[in-house]
Amino acid sequence: MGKEGLLNKENYMVPRNDEVSIHVAHSQAEKREIYKFRYRVLAEGMGKFIKKNKQNFGMISDCMDEYSQLLYAQSNLGIIGTLRVMFGNMGQFPQDLTKTFYMEKFQTLVDGSNQTFCLATKLSIEKKYRGSQVLYMLTAKAYEMIRTNHVKFTFTGCNPHLIPLYEQLGFRKFSRNFTDPGYGLLVPLIMVVEDVEHFRAVRSPFYRVARELSNDNQWGQAFLHAFPEAARYINSQLIRKDDLWKIVTKKLGESPLAAVPLLAGLSQDESAVLLHSGVVVTCYEADCLVSPGEVSNEVFILLTGALLTDSAGVQRLIQPGESFGGTGLTEPRPQYATISAAADSEVLVIPRQGFERFCRRQPQAGHQIIRNLRLTMPVGMHPVRLKAVKGGMGRE
Missing domain, CATH: 3.40.630.30 (Gcn5-related N-acetyltransferase (GNAT))
Structure with a gap:
């Protein structure tokens, strides 16, 4: 199913x-x-x-x-x-x-x-x-x-x-x-x-x-x-939650709970539900995933490969397990960095629509994700704001 x-x-x-x-x-x-x-x-x-x-x-x-x-x-x-x-x-x-x-x-x-x-x-x-x-x-x-x-x-x-x-x-x-x-x-x-x-x-x-x-x-x-x-290619409508968890674990080389800071404080079941709201996307070397000024509607989690981020001339590599783009997870927000594939890579993309459904079912876990985004957000990015979502998630 x-x-x-x-x-x-x-x-x-x-x-x-x-x-x-x-x-x-x-x-x-x-x-x-x-x-x-x-x-x-x-x-x-x-x-x-x-x-x-x-x-x-x-x-x-x-x-x-x-x-x-x-x-x-x-x-x-x-x-x-x-x-x-x-x-x-x-x-x-x-x-x-x-x-x-x-x-x-x-x-x-x-x-x-x-x-x-x-x-x-x-x-x-x-x-x-x-x-x-x-x-x-x-x-x-x-x-x-x-x-x-x-x-x-x-x-x-x-x-x-x-x-x-x-x-x-x-x-x-x-x-x-x-x-x-x-x-x-x-x-x-x-x-x-x-x-x-x-x-x-x-x-x-x-x-x-x-x-x-x-x-x-x-x-x-x-x-x-x-x-x-x-x-x-993994079809988001055909993959089972538990099967996706196993696939992501294999790609990361360890449990997502250990490899993905975005999931800190969540249980395995909560994390599996969140990941299942997304889709695995393959990107190829030189693909530009994010450009300055683009409006974000998702958060990306790097699973395999390597991505390069360039913000105001400051460059660094994004490693598997790291997330980016989360400013748009609660509302559309502009990005301030260029992020491109330094090698063939795979990312798990969680759309804002999927995250909002997750929050309606598990508001406390959604609240924790927003806190984690704030802690892991690169310098120069807009802070993520807590947004009222049906189900109990409110502003700090």
């Missing part, structure tokens, strides 16, 4: 008297409102570094918008969410993306050179609606369009702290990370559109829809045959 679902029914609620509907933008006026919404959410709300110019100031748009379907969620308040999906054969996508997602290799898995792929990007949701049904409604509409266009493989990329969310939708890690200017380190993900058994295993919200359609299991098998390395 996997961990508790991020998209279960209790998370589908929206505020009362707030009707939400999903639309596909057709007019230029609709598209401009989407571009403005992206800017408010991604640049102003999430601190993404978007290159500005006189033509697009206050908006986020690029050349792919011209060839994509722009979905948006509308409520009484206006646009509250949007998602872009682009359909086409390999030659219609930007060359750098075809290389990043190995589209040529995927094309050999199907008959004919005109195989339609889908690239899903620019997912943005108004803050008060995150954790509501809006995400499901947008992605369900996208999945419906994907099936209508007879797509076998859908690609996307996300920041490490969002991997558990995408893995529950049915995406999987399969390749090396890449960097998109303004968005930071991104992990490439693939959805095998007709792999109903995988949807069932991760409890994807698409499972009930997909099982009623005609599906061919060969695509899931073909994917694993072409990308055998994908099987070594």
Whole structure:
């Protein structure tokens, strides 16, 4: 069994008297409102570094918008969410993306050179609606369009702290990370559109829809045959808590209780629950995990390899067991150092959303984690503030 679902029914609620509907933008006026919404959410709300110019100031748009379907969620308040999906054969996508997602290799898995792929990007949701049904409604509409266009493989990329969310939708890690200017380190993900058994295993919200359609299991098998390395990536929705504890122990070479200062004062069970709220991510030499000014939404724990931190010209190596990035564990906070991989490494990423769920169940342990973060925080970083979290965690 996997961990508790991020998209279960209790998370589908929206505020009362707030009707939400999903639309596909057709007019230029609709598209401009989407571009403005992206800017408010991604640049102003999430601190993404978007290159500005006189033509697009206050908006986020690029050349792919011209060839994509722009979905948006509308409520009484206006646009509250949007998602872009682009359909086409390999030659219609930007060359750098075809290389990043190995589209040529995927094309050999199907008959004919005109195989339609889908690239899903620019997912943005108004803050008060995150954790509501809006995400499901947008992605369900996208999945419906994907099936209508007879797509076998859908690609996307996300920041490490969002991997558990995408893995529950049915995406999987399969390749090396890449960097998109303004968005930071991104992990490439693939959805095998007709792999109903995988949807069932991760409890994807698409499972009930997909099982009623005609599906061919060969695509899931073909994917694993072409990308055998994908099987070594740990899926956050499939790994058991106790199994993850054993894996982390093996990677660290000793119990996490002894190796990870962040866990000081916690029991093994509390620590195992906390680690299980995260995801193991592989990063490669020269990958930049954190840049100055980037907004943090997670804490990283180094498991293997070595990372280099550079703060105002002062450099040091981060060793296995050490944590960093924890300023964003209770609220989005900017980072003040550059942290990059000095060698191929593995980190365990605990998203803020996962930590907040942990605190609601185990408030005292959550309180201890915040204390530990304060003690282990590098010089020059903002102090972590205790934030009121449902379940009893309060301010000092």
